Amino acid sequence: MTLYEDLKWRGLIKDVSSPEIEKKLNEEKVTFYIGTDPTADSMHIGHFSSFLIAPRLAQYGHKPVLLIGGATGLIGDPKPSNERSMITKEEVEKNVQGLTKQAKEIFGFDVVNNYDWIKNIDTIDFLRDYGKYINVNYMLDKDIISRRLESGITFCEFAYTILQGLDFVHLNKEKGVTLQVAGSDQWGNITTGIELARKKEGIELYGLTMPLVLDSRGVKFGKTEGNALWLDKNKTSSYELYQYLINSDDACVIDYLKKLTLLSKEEIENIEKEHTEAPEMRIAQKKLAQEVITFLHGKDEFTKAVNISESLFKGNIASLTKEEIQEGLKEVPTFTFEFGVTLLDLLVNNGICSSRREARELLKNNSISLNGNKVNDESMIITKDIAIEDVIIVIRRGKKKYFLGQSK
Helix, strand or coil: CCHHHHHHHCCCCCEECCCHHHHHHHHCCCEEEEEECCCCCCCEHHHHHHHCHHHHHHCCCCEEEEEECCCHHHCCCCCCCCCCCCCCHHHHHHHHHHHHHHHHHHHCCEEEECHHHHCCCCHHHHHHHCHHHCCHHHHHCCHHHHCCCCCCCCHHHHCHHHHHHHHHHHHHHHHCEEEEEEEHHHHHHHHHHHHHHHHHHCCCCEEEEECCCECCCCCECCCCCCCCCECCCCCCCHHHHHHHHHCCCHHHHHHHHHHHCCCCHHHHHHHHHHHHHCHHHCHHHHHHHHHHHHHHHCHHHHHHHHHHHHHHHHCCHHHCCHHHHHHHCCCCCEEEECCCCEHHHHHHHCCCCCCHHHHHHHHHCCCEEECCEECCCCCCECCCCCCECCCEEEEEECCCEEEEEEEC
8 A cells, every 4th residue: 555545544634726636645755744833832632633744654765854833832823703812822832832742752853943044034125035925815715714714813814824835935945945834724835835835936836635623522632622732741641541432432433543643554443343243341432542652751641541441440549640640530529628527527528428427428338439449437537558659549439430539
């Protein structure tokens, strides 16, 4: 199977600017770029699904260039419904540093910042050297721009597509880039770069877009949509990422394996066969989590995520460190307590039970666990030697409701 056929099989080709792209990817060695604006100091899983095109194509001898939009990030590309909130220059710079470091660590390819060349272009030169070549009617035909005409679009947003086109022309000159790859929402900006190169330089550049990866609700992964899974493990821990991926919908998981991993077609088809025969084993989901987390954070982080998950599931709390418990129970209700309090008072005073009567009933029915062990003695004193690392305790009410306590 050729590279182009592999990309099609994975569902990674939506639009191409020319049928010649297939031949170029299969028979030539091209330098291409993919970029993102620094709207945060970390990429998320939506970026990962797109940026993974870099190692995919590099495996076949193509050369990736990763772009962080320090200049375009100061402007912001048009959103479909309303103007994007502008962020400060200081925040943009902080985000550029974070993304540059992250992109180098995860993908290991050449990273550039478009602020380095756009900062030297004054307004007159921008209008004469770039704006002159892009017709306003051409810009009005862009889907993202035409959809904003009724509600209104600022000149700042309107000009964004020329800035991204300028990047394409610059990278062609400086690094020999002839192909831009991006998510499908960037098609209008890609074609502006192709148009600018054709009119200004008399050369043919190429563009390829990939469909956006959607969650089980049909919503794209991203910060705006509120379902961001950050690639920075300090924002989204390996355990949180593991929980999300291991719970992927059966209808989506094979598609995720195709788009979020570097597994071969044969490997994925074998996993799909095993998964279909025993979906309750979640074979595909487990492999997805292993591949993604190992790629992003390493084998040790994946092992830790599995260990936390299995220990919490089995109630084996005592086997975990304080940090692992805090990571695994990041979203559960928390409370503070003082040593010397009785178990009954602990349950009632911290809202774990609504009344002493309810607490006694739950204790009697063995429905309360402390650090993974069933407890039923309401007069039990909470002492330091009970706490994990002398600091925290975990209360489980029923089968799934956890509460995390930390000593004062």
